[in-house]
Amino acid sequence: MVRREQRVRGDGRAYPGRGTAERARLVERLADRAKFIRLETVRLAEIPGAGHYTGTFSAAELFASLYYAELSYRPDQPGWPDRDRLVLSKGHAAIGLYPVLADVGFFDPALLDDYTRLGSAFGDHPDMRKISGIDFSSGSLGHGLSVSVGMALASRVQGRDYRTFCIAGDGELAEGQVWEAAMAAGHYRLGSLVCIVDRNRLSIDGPTEDLMGIEPLADKFRSFRWSVRRIDGHDLDAILDAYDRLEPPGRGRPQVIIADTVKGRGVRRMEGDVGWHVGRLAGADYQEVIAEIEAGLQPADTGGSGA
């Protein structure tokens, strides 16, 4: 079991600096866990015969860095009141989160062998009433940031210093409720709130900029009184640096990390292909994809606007 309680080092940073052997080991470990997330996603999707591959692959490095480096939690005490909260607003990526929760000790990994079968707690979207380690039942898009604002306000009322992380899809940013939540977070100066946008540029219906443009995204958040950082969401060093630069929880600006990602990252046939939002692998394709993931990430253009 992994029992993580984040501690800041003497230099004010949580992570060893770039270029050190310690840092290289950490990044190697996280890359291995991101690979594990992709492999497990492919394995589990075979049970129902289809799955949300691409929106999970775009978030693999985010999941790995949060659960194996950044978040504080106690798997043997899932309701620990001082734990960091994680709201997976893009709940359709739960297929990649379940294996992580099992791996760190929230429940028996064997339970995942019945993923989506009748009677299983593990559906396509996560259920906080049935699954240890899930803080919010998500999947109906556009709600996660509002819930996260509530959790961040609760920490203030209760005098606790946990952070609330919200992983939002970029497609769901077209929903008005997200921006009401963003406005409230800025107004109340929720410095303990961290939104990570998985900016993979696609939703189920096509490119976000064709459907309902959300750029300039950094400027939008800034105008709602947020601190903004924009990174390559597959670059583990960049992700760790972004976590290290978060302001302490308190009455500061809420913080957003816009993670420029590639939908389907790690499997060439799926990268940037809207048709794989929900897809099905079969036969020889399955083995090819496993081999490709096993080989590790190859260089890719994340397509970030650099805004």
Ligand SMILES: [Mg+2]
């Ligand atoms: Mg998207």
